[in-house]
Amino acid sequence: MTLSRIQVKDVETLRAIAHPLRGRLLGALRADGPATASQLGRRFGESSGSTSYHLRQLARYGFVVEDEQQPSRRERRWRAVHDVTSFDPVDFLDDDAGREALDMVARQQLQHLVRTAEQWHRERPGWPREWADAAEHSDLLLRLRRADLAQLSRELFEVAQQWVARQRPASDPQARPVSVHLLTIPTRGRAE
Numbered sequence: 001m002t003l004s005r006i007q008v009k010d011v012e013t014l015r016a017i018a019h020p021l022r023g024r025l026l027g028a029l030r031a032d033g034p035a036t037a038s039q040l041g042r043r044f045g046e047s048s049g050s051t052s053y054h055l056r057q058l059a060r061y062g063f064v065v066e067d068e069q070q071p072s073r074r075e076r077r078w079r080a081v082h083d084v085t086s087f088d089p090v091d092f093l094d095d096d097a098g099r100e101a102l103d104m105v106a107r108q109q110l111q112h113l114v115r116t117a118e119q120w121h122r123e124r125p126g127w128p129r130e131w132a133d134a135a136e137h138s139d140l141l142l143r144l145r146r147a148d149l150a151q152l153s154r155e156l157f158e159v160a161q162q163w164v165a166r167q168r169p170a171s172d173p174q175a176r177p178v179s180v181h182l183l184t185i186p187t188r189g190r191a192e
Contacts, residue, residue: 003164006062008087011098016061017085018104021046022054026063027112029080031177034067036075083164116179131176141187153184 008014017023025040035043037052044051055078058064063085067077087105092098117137124132144152160180168175 003083003161004081005084005086006082008085009091011092011095011101013061014087014092014098014101014105016057017063018101018108019054019057020104020108021050022058022063023105023108023112025051025054026058026080026085029064029078030083034069034077034079036071036077038075113181113183116181120179146186149184149186153182156182156184 008017017026021044024044028040028043029035036048037055038048040046040055041048041051055064059066059078063081064078065081067079070077089102092102120135120137124135142152160182163180
């Protein structure tokens with residue numbers, strides 16, 4: 001199994017996922033599978049009208065579609081089309097609207113990273129010891145050239161991609177969802 005991917009090339013499509021609720025809706029559909037606007041509204045404390053509108057916007061830009069299996073005629077169930085959304089930030093740096101959309105997406109990603117890490121650290125004492133021992137949260141500071149950084153980023157993603165193919169089915173009672181965040185960024189000055 002390989003990750004399916006949508007490559008965003010234009011500002012309007014990037015802005016479509018830059019909206020905080022749309023990012024959360026898309027993430028929920030990717031992580032948990034198809035859902036209705038009402039189900040997602042309850043999950044995120046939003047009205048079904050609001051989630052329905054934002055799901056239609058995601059559909060307009062090709063991120064979600066109506067699920068093939070509909071539980072009823074009354075309410076549509078939606079599913080994510082792709083596993084991953086990719087974009088090259090340099091495609092958007094020369095444009096004010098592009099930089100604004102990039103900033104919005106980056107803030108959402110950082111907030112998600114912080115929420116995920118904080119949740120793990122809060123809940124870690126309640127996890128079985130072997131799970132706590134298997135998890136990793138560390139950082140490294142390397143001195144690299146630009147080409148080295150690009151290669152490192154590609155190689156880390158390739159390793160993660162290999163594990164996508166090896167992941168366990170949802171029916172496996174011993175398997176748990178595992179959040180993997182890849183962050184390779186240059187810094188200026190000294191580490192704090």
